[in-house]
Amino acid sequence: MNAPRIATLTLDGKTTEFPVLTGSIGPDVVDIRSLYGKTGAFTFDPGFMSTAACKSSITYIDGDKGELLYRGYAIEELAVHCDFMEVCYLLKHGELPNAVQKAAWVQDVKSHTMVHEQITRFMQGFRRDSHPMAVLVGMVGALSAFYHDSLDINNPEHRLTAAVRLIAKMPTIVAMAYKYSIGQPTMYPCNKLDYSANFMKMMFGTPCEDYEPNPVLARALDRILILHADHEQNASTSTVRLAGSSGANPFACIAAGIACLWGPAHGGANEACLKMLEEIGDVSRVPEYIKRAKDKNDSFKLMGFGHRVYKNFDPRAKLMRETCHEVLNELGLHDDPLFKLAMELERIALEDEYFIEKKLYPNVDFYSGIVQKALGIPTQLFTGIFAMARTIGWIAQWHEMIGDPEQKIGRPRQLYTGAERRVVPPMDQRK
Numbered sequence: 001m002n003a004p005r006i007a008t009l010t011l012d013g014k015t016t017e018f019p020v021l022t023g024s025i026g027p028d029v030v031d032i033r034s035l036y037g038k039t040g041a042f043t044f045d046p047g048f049m050s051t052a053a054c055k056s057s058i059t060y061i062d063g064d065k066g067e068l069l070y071r072g073y074a075i076e077e078l079a080v081h082c083d084f085m086e087v088c089y090l091l092k093h094g095e096l097p098n099a100v101q102k103a104a105w106v107q108d109v110k111s112h113t114m115v116h117e118q119i120t121r122f123m124q125g126f127r128r129d130s131h132p133m134a135v136l137v138g139m140v141g142a143l144s145a146f147y148h149d150s151l152d153i154n155n156p157e158h159r160l161t162a163a164v165r166l167i168a169k170m171p172t173i174v175a176m177a178y179k180y181s182i183g184q185p186t187m188y189p190c191n192k193l194d195y196s197a198n199f200m201k202m203m204f205g206t207p208c209e210d211y212e213p214n215p216v217l218a219r220a221l222d223r224i225l226i227l228h229a230d231h232e233q234n235a236s237t238s239t240v241r242l243a244g245s246s247g248a249n250p251f252a253c254i255a256a257g258i259a260c261l262w263g264p265a266h267g268g269a270n271e272a273c274l275k276m277l278e279e280i281g282d283v284s285r286v287p288e289y290i291k292r293a294k295d296k297n298d299s300f301k302l303m304g305f306g307h308r309v310y311k312n313f314d315p316r317a318k319l320m321r322e323t324c325h326e327v328l329n330e331l332g333l334h335d336d337p338l339f340k341l342a343m344e345l346e347r348i349a350l351e352d353e354y355f356i357e358k359k360l361y362p363n364v365d366f367y368s369g370i371v372q373k374a375l376g377i378p379t380q381l382f383t384g385i386f387a388m389a390r391t392i393g394w395i396a397q398w399h400e401m402i403g404d405p406e407q408k409i410g411r412p413r414q415l416y417t418g419a420e421r422r423v424v425p426p427m428d429q430r431k
Contacts, residue, residue: 004020005020006018007030009035016038018031026062053410054233054241054404058400059230059231061232061309063309063310066313068315070230071091071095076318076319080319083195084229084389085106085109086102087229088109089102091229109164111168112164113168113191114169114172115146115173115176119142119146120176120186122139131380132181133384135180137259139176139177144249144252151251159250159399166395170388171202175187178384185206187203188202193213197213200221201213203377217327217375220375223323224323224371225388228316228364228390229389230396236394237390237394240253243256244402245409246409253394254391254398257390261386261387267390270368270369271383273366276303277342283344286341286344286345290302290345290348304363305362316363317362321346321367323367323371324367327374327375328374333374339373345366346366349361
C-alpha cells in the first residue's frame, strides 16, 4: 500500500502537516479542514478559485482539455445519443436508464407537469413587464407553500417527489411567465408530447388553434437543455448547496439558485450576447467592434467568446454550433441581418490570430442565444430557459449534499480589514 501523501505548511517557524486527497480524476486536494485549529490561520481565496468545498461524483470539467463529463459520460456523446429526460435520470440516479426505467421516469415526470391552480392567480400579482427571472424566483420559492407533503429533507421519498416536481413544473412555470407577459392565456401541459415539445406548445400554442411542434426545433431545444443541465460547482450550484446546507427546503434552494443564475456574468450571458449583437446592428460595423474588443482601454466587451473555465474550445459550443446551423437551415434564416452578423463574428473569432492566440472561441452562450432567438424565444427569457435546464443539476447536487455525512452548514471565513476595537464616543464628541 502506498504511504499517504502529506502537504506541509510552515508558519511562524512551525511546520504543520495536512493530508492530500486524490479523486478519481482531476487535481489533488489538500485537506485543510484542521488548518485553523492547528495554526490559528485561515486561507484567503476570493472566488474560491483554488478551493474545493465539497466532494461530488456528478460532473467533471477539465478546462485545459475542453472536457465536460456527466457521471463519467462525455457531453458530446450524451447530446447525440440521449434526450434530456435520460440525462435528467443520469444526473439524479447516477446511471443511464434502460428502456423500462426511462418509461417509468418519464411517466413520473409527466404526472407532475401541472401546477396548483392557485399558482396561476399568484402569477397575476406580478406586473406584466416584470423580468421573467424575477417571476421565477418568486414562483419557484412559493411552490413550498403549495406542496407541503415533500418538504422533509431527511425523508428520501420526499426528496425524490420534490425533485420530480421541480423538473416537471419548471417548463410550465417558465411558459406561464411568458404567456402572462404578452397577455395570452396559460396553456396547460400536453403530456402526450415529450419534455421539449411540450414546452414549445405551452410557449407558442394558443387555445384557438392546434399547434404542432417542429421536431427539428424541439430537438434543438432539447440539446440546449442537455448542454446546460449541470456544470460542476459554478456560482448558482454553489448557492443551492450553501442554501441547502442550512436545511432549507428544496424549493427555496432552487429559488436561490435561480436568483444567482440571473446575473449577467452567469446565466444572463446569452442574453448579454444578444444585446451585444443588437448594439453592433449590422455586418458593416463588425470591424469597428472587433477593433474595440482588442483595445484594452475600450470598455466594450465581446460577449459570448471565451470562458472562465475552458482554456480550450468549450465542448458544448461545438455541439451548439451544429444545432445553430440546423435551426437556421430549417427556418431559412441565414440571410436574416442579425444572424448574418452573428455568423460573421463567428468567422472572425475562428480565423483571427488575436482570438486564436487568446483562445477566445465562441462559447455555448453565443450559439444558444442565437438558437433561442431563432426559435422565437424573447431575449429576456433566455436565462429562464437556462434555469429550466439547470434545475436537474441543482437538484442532483442538492440531493448529493444532503446525503453527505461530512457536509456542514456553509460558513466562509474572512480577512477582516476594518477598524480595530474602539470606544463609542458621546454624541458631542463625534465628528
